[in-house]
Amino acid sequence: MKTFRVAVIGCGAISGNHINGILSAGHKVCALCDIVPENAKENIEKYGLGDIPVYTDYKEMLDREKPDSVHICTPHYLHAPMCVEALQRNINVLCEKPLCISIEQLHAVLRAEKESKAKLGVCQQNRYEKNMLWLMDFIKEHGIRSALGLVSWKRDEAYYASGEWRGTIQEEGGGVMINQALHTLDLLQLFCGMPTHLISHVSNDYHKDCIEVEDTAVAHFEREDGVRYHFYATNNATADLPVQFQFVTADGKKVFATNNIITVDGELVSVSDSVSPANPHMVGKTVWGTGHAILINDFYTCVQEGKPFRIPGSEGAKVVQLILSMYHSHGNRIKTML
Numbered sequence: 109m110k111t112f113r114v115a116v117i118g119c120g121a122i123s124g125n126h127i128n129g130i131l132s133a134g135h136k137v138c139a140l141c142d143i144v145p146e147n148a149k150e151n152i153e154k155y156g157l158g159d160i161p162v163y164t165d166y167k168e169m170l171d172r173e174k175p176d177s178v179h180i181c182t183p184h185y186l187h188a189p190m191c192v193e194a195l196q197r198n199i200n201v202l203c204e205k206p207l208c209i210s211i212e213q214l215h216a217v218l219r220a221e222k223e224s225k226a227k228l229g230v231c232q233q234n235r236y237e238k239n240m241l242w243l244m245d246f247i248k249e250h251g252i253r254s255a256l257g258l259v260s261w262k263r264d265e266a267y268y269a270s271g272e273w274r275g276t277i278q279e280e281g282g283g284v285m286i287n288q289a290l291h292t293l294d295l296l297q298l299f300c301g302m303p304t305h306l307i308s309h310v311s312n313d314y315h316k317d318c319i320e321v322e323d324t325a326v327a328h329f330e331r332e333d334g335v336r337y338h339f340y341a342t343n344n345a346t347a348d349l350p351v352q353f354q355f356v357t358a359d360g361k362k363v364f365a366t367n368n369i370i371t372v373d374g375e376l377v378s379v380s381d382s383v384s385p386a387n388p389h390m391v392g393k394t395v396w397g398t399g400h401a402i403l404i405n406d407f408y409t410c411v412q413e414g415k416p417f418r419i420p421g422s423e424g425a426k427v428v429q430l431i432l433s434m435y436h437s438h439g440n441r442i443k444t445m446l
């Protein structure tokens with residue numbers, strides 16, 4: 109396998125998961141970029157990256173270093189323009205979620221992906237969790253009659269104060285949906301299929317003093333065949349609760365699932381150890397899952413072998429389309445944005 113020269117833009121909380129994934133897949137981190145150079149220098153020290161250059165201007169880094177790939181780990185509003193700049197230079201991109209925060213940005217990224225010789229991947233790593241893969245197979249076999257996804261997490265003032273972009277419409281692009289609950293909604297649409305219509309309500313119930321985006325959202329999604337599935341997410345819980353899925357399959361089986369547990373009609377069928385802190389892939393918070401290293405390894409295998417990656421732009425786009433549609437619904441039944 110070729111050793112790729114990989115650059116990382118954005119050296120905050122999630123960047124360690126990327127650096128760890130790049131190194132454990134056998135590739136080289138060739139440069140880092142952050143508008144706060146101390147953040148990059150901290151990573152160089154922590155991960156023993158040696159004498160590599162630090163940039164504050166990502167375009168300058170792309171032009172001078174000409175990396176094989178770049179990982180984008182910056183605030184949400186920067187994802188789309190950074191993807192476009194890299195893809196136009198035929199540099200492979202692994203972009204953190206969400207792929208973008210507006211339909212205009214989405215069209216620009218997908219166009220750049222189509223016109224580029226390089227590959228775009230989106231970091232929705234929960235698609236690689238063992239229990240989620242099991243559920244996908246089970247649902248493919250048994251079909252869906254109804255489904256529910258639940259996210260109840262705690263994000264307090266200290267969390268929102270940890271980055272100026274957090275909690276802002278301009279830079280985060282939304283609240284609990286576009287940031288924390290995105291992974292769960294992405295999985296739900298993967299299990300149930302993209303809906304044609306939805307009704308959604310979003311509100312800021314407990315964070316009015318510190319953020320301008322939603323801390324709570326509910327949505328009902330309708331498939332063309334009339335099957336409905338439902339979603340609830342909040343950032344105002346008093347502790348992080350396990351993410352939950354519930355399904356009734358087309359043949360009447362009742363499924364309950366978290367990252368660790370799956371039961372079918374009350375019987376335990378699979379227990380995953382994939383979120384154990386003892387897992388060698390584990391870097392960062394448990395709620396982020398363990399998929400980063402697995403996803404990064406898969407991305408480079410696909411680039412090397414010229415195979416399609418599991419989450420290209422078109423797959424990262426789906427959950428963004430759903431979330432932007434939720435923000436436009438205001439309690440009305442609307443078509444899913446395309």
Ligand SMILES: NC(=O)c1ccc[n+]([C@@H]2O[C@H](COP(=O)([O-])OP(=O)(O)OC[C@H]3O[C@@H](n4cnc5c(N)ncnc54)[C@H](O)[C@@H]3O)[C@@H](O)[C@H]2O)c1
Pocket residue numbers: 117118119120121122123141142143144147164166181182183184186204205206231232233270271287396
């Ligand atoms: N996949 C996951 O489970 C997961 C988990 C956490 C975060 N994330 C995503 O990762 C991204 C970053 O989140 P975070 O928690 O690390 O944020 P953060 O605020 O901790 O880090 C962002 C970094 O980007 C830098 N930055 C800002 N503007 C820049 C620019 N123009 N050029 C270069 N660097 C710039 C900041 O200085 C900061 O160091 C977000 O998209 C977030 O949603 C994903």
